[in-house]
Amino acid sequence: MEHYKVGDIAEKVGVNVETLRYYEKIKIMPKPKRMESRYRIYDELDLKRLLFIKRAKELGFTLKEIKELLNLKIESTATCGDVKHLAEHKLTDIEERIKDLKSIKNVLVKLVNQCVCEELSTDECPILEVIDPKTISLKGGDTI
Amino acid sequence: MEHYKVGDIAEKVGVNVETLRYYEKIKIMPKPKRMESRYRIYDELDLKRLLFIKRAKELGFTLKEIKELLNLKIESTATCGDVKHLAEHKLTDIEERIKDLKSIKNVLVKLVNQCVCEELSTDECPILEVIDPKTISLKGGDTI
DNA sequence: ATAATATCAGTAGTATAGTACGGAGTCAAG
């Protein structure tokens, strides 16, 4: 089994060493084993976990949400239902994110194509039309 | 043309009044017109803009990135190429986000289905396998 | 063997994105 010191894994994933210690403190990364010198030792699983955290953060999840995602595993009969509910909830959330990202993507595609040859001038910002108001649900009279 | 006071638009979109003033300060929302009493007046376009900002934030964009997205419009022949490049760059980024969100989604779907009837115990966290390492590109020997 | 580099723990400081507060002016309902 491969193992890494804190500096190795940090460099591999592209976070800094302090971030790893911080993640340990807030319990999103598990306490690693130590060498006799008290140096932390990480393995492949830690590497994958850190990689997931990094990317999920870029995708807009908070560390708290990421922790929940990482804890989604079927540990026992007792918790299975809970896990299922939480997973279903996350699923809905993620599907909505994908939908809205696709809307933004489509606007960008159009914009790029407009740019190709014609010098069309768009007076108003084209990206404003993309968000499905249902996703957010306006309060009060729906004048939008 | 509909118009709103700061409290109206804030409540409609679900942000608070101070946030609107903050967005004005950092120039992600334009300076609104004022009534004689110096009260701010917002219109439909402002509403759409604020809605977009709110959702884009939830999708993981920073206010800085959102500002760039909102400025993506073809203003003149001169800037068309720039806009195109920036839009293409954003497009790639968004496509990668969608891809990784879909991967996470698939794992969640599997997890939910596993839960349905069988009491399968997954020893390790299933979600760790989802991120395409290419998206992040590990440094050093690719041992993952 | 010794100098450079890495790690340790703890604490303090930073960036982003708000959120709260205070005192004054404005508006609208009874």
Place this chain on the structure above:
DNA sequence: CTTGACTCCGTACTATACTACTGATATTAT
């Protein structure tokens, strides 16, 4: 025509997620 809700501006405070710094060990390269 007042009283309660809303808005004004400026400033200060907060939460999240790091990032930097210190002084002491530990490891590694020459």
